[in-house]
Amino acid sequence: MQNTVADLYKSGEEVPLPFALREYSGNIRLRVSPQKHRALRVKASEHTVSLIPLPERIAVRTLRSRRIYGTLVARGER
Template sequence: MNPCEPSIVAHYRYAVTWSPEDEGFVATVAEFPSLSWLDADRFAALEGLDRLLRDVVADMCARNEVVPLPFAERQYSGNLKVRVPPERHRQLVIEAQEAGVSLNRYVNDLIAH
């Protein structure tokens, strides 16, 4: 998908939460962590952020800047490399052995729960 198509904005990961500090609803979009919109109405907060994001994406496209793809449009390999201290690695291997599964399956189960 072309990140400069106007319809792409609907594919981003939006969230609207109440902010006690601001006494209003804050709309955010995960792919653009520096953007937010505050409003007393939660729907207005989302609409405000949507308009802002459309302007930001259009401006980035006009400047030939790289526009982040929505998480939903990205391809994932399924490979996840995690660095842990050697002591933790050893402990995970022992726990996996005791559970009778591979280290990969053991860690995957830990992440899932």
């Protein structure tokens, strides 16, 4: 990592801010085909649930399965 930063400085390139120091909006765009979007919306409606929290649930489930989520929560990054 230090070598990469040094190389960026030497070449005059901008060193990106570390992820932990960046500000985030809390919005993530999810792209799916119109057909899948329609099917998801119909299923959600049948079960009287919203699609809005779905991406967060999927991300949390994925991170938990990879044992990453607990580390983020412990560090206050969730």
